[in-house]
Amino acid sequence: EKGGYDYFMLKEIAEQPKAVADTLLGRIDAGGSLTLDEVRIDDSELREIDKVVIVACGTAFHAGMIAKYAIEHWTRLPCEVELASEFRYRDPILGGQSLVIAISQSGETMDTLMALRHAREQGSRVLAICNTNGSTIPRESDAVLYTHAGPEVAVASTKAFLTQLVACYLVALYLGQVRGTKWGDEIRAVIRDLSGISAAVDRVLETMEPVRALARSLADKDTVLFLGRHVGYPVALEGALKLKELAYMHAEGFAAGELKHGPIALIEEDLPVVVLVPSPRGRSVLHDKIVSNIQEIRARGARTIVIAEEGDEAVAPYADHLVRIPATPTLLQPLVATVPLQVFACELATARGNEVDQPRNLAKSVTVE
Numbered sequence: 325e326k327g328g329y330d331y332f333m334l335k336e337i338a339e340q341p342k343a344v345a346d347t348l349l350g351r352i353d354a355g356g357s358l359t360l361d362e363v364r365i366d367d368s369e370l371r372e373i374d375k376v377v378i379v380a381c382g383t384a385f386h387a388g389m390i391a392k393y394a395i396e397h398w399t400r401l402p403c404e405v406e407l408a409s410e411f412r413y414r415d416p417i418l419g420g421q422s423l424v425i426a427i428s429q430s431g432e433t434m435d436t437l438m439a440l441r442h443a444r445e446q447g448s449r450v451l452a453i454c455n456t457n458g459s460t461i462p463r464e465s466d467a468v469l470y471t472h473a474g475p476e477v478a479v480a481s482t483k484a485f486l487t488q489l490v491a492c493y494l495v496a497l498y499l500g501q502v503r504g505t506k507w508g509d510e511i512r513a514v515i516r517d518l519s520g521i522s523a524a525v526d527r528v529l530e531t532m533e534p535v536r537a538l539a540r541s542l543a544d545k546d547t548v549l550f551l552g553r554h555v556g557y558p559v560a561l562e563g564a565l566k567l568k569e570l571a572y573m574h575a576e577g578f579a580a581g582e583l584k585h586g587p588i589a590l591i592e593e594d595l596p597v598v599v600l601v602p603s604p605r606g607r608s609v610l611h612d613k614i615v616s617n618i619q620e621i622r623a624r625g626a627r628t629i630v631i632a633e634e635g636d637e638a639v640a641p642y643a644d645h646l647v648r649i650p651a652t653p654t655l656l657q658p659l660v661a662t663v664p665l666q667v668f669a670c671e672l673a674t675a676r677g678n679e680v681d682q683p684r685n686l687a688k689s690v691t692v693e
């Protein structure tokens with residue numbers, strides 16, 4: 325049932341191009357517009373929404389963090405994203421015009437469920453993004469957009485994460501489409517780019533051997549840091565989470581702009597630091613900032629593992645290891661940039677003799693608080 329792979333996780337990483345394609349299937353019409361009929365919330369109601377609040381846990385929370393950048397950019401709606409376990413114990417300000425999005429692979433995560441119940445009590449509409457048909461979270465929501473990742477067996481989430489991202493982009497683009505923003509042209513272009521993203525993920529998977537070799541060479545390390553900006557920041561957090569849960573290593577993700585506010589003190593000779601580099605096209609100011617961050621940490625002895633777009637030559641002189649990913653619009657980059665981090669964590673776990681599919685102390689679905 326592992327389809328020839330040693331672990332479910334490897335199989336699920338390999339299934340990502342299909343999972344992404346399946347999640348897009350039937351949701352983009354021939355004219356290049358989105359049709360999300362499953363989101364049974366009237367367009368007129370979607371036009372009245374005055375804020376979006378995303379609640380989720382773990383990896384799904386990282387998808388939500390990325391969604392915030394997309395939603396705010398394409399819809400100009402304020403978007404908050406919060407860990408479900410924090411959200412429910414404060415006194416969040418919600419109302420009838422708030423759209424709450426609950427993201428959950430299993431659909432059974434207790435904290436996320438309690439957060440959505442709280443939101444509905446406040447009169448907010450709740451849209452679930454979920455991978456498990458008929459599970460509790462979609463049953464209790466006003467509407468659901470299913471991710472079509474297929475069953476995810478490995479405890480560490482991989483293909484579900486990529487499809488959560490796709491679903492979040494679809495919701496963001498749909499809200500933009502329905503509400504009509506000045507980004508109309510960009511929205512149409514991104515919908516086109518999304519159609520090619522499954523092939524881009526496939527290309528990343530074909531070039532992972534050097535990443536595996538690098539991971540094996542780091543098996544004796546204690547710490548790995550991850551740095552990113554903009555949507556690269558949640559990707560850094562996700563890379564660190566994968567490494568903690570699979571390799572049992574100390575791993576931390578930082579917003580690169582925070583380096584000087586503390587984390588740079590951690591940099592020492594030969595410390596592996598993974599850096600996510602945004603596209604040099606488009607928002608190039610982000611790219612320039614990251615290049616100087618890489619220089620700063622390298623000057624202090626870090627071993628830089630740089631994940632950068634094909635053709636981005638500016639980073640090459642400062643990369644001890646360079647991992648190439650296909651060019652995508654900045655907001656979509658997490659779909660390709662996360663894949664090497666998954667492979668990296670999986671290979672490190674194997675090299676350290678850990679149980680890949682069943683990491684210690686973890687359960688696939690957390691139905692307790």
Ligand code: F6R
Nearest residue numbers: 382383384428429430433480481
């Ligand atoms: C990490 C992981 C967890 C889950 C989290 C939420 O690899 O799998 O962090 O993402 O427990 O689970 P769901 O999405 O089922 O609500």
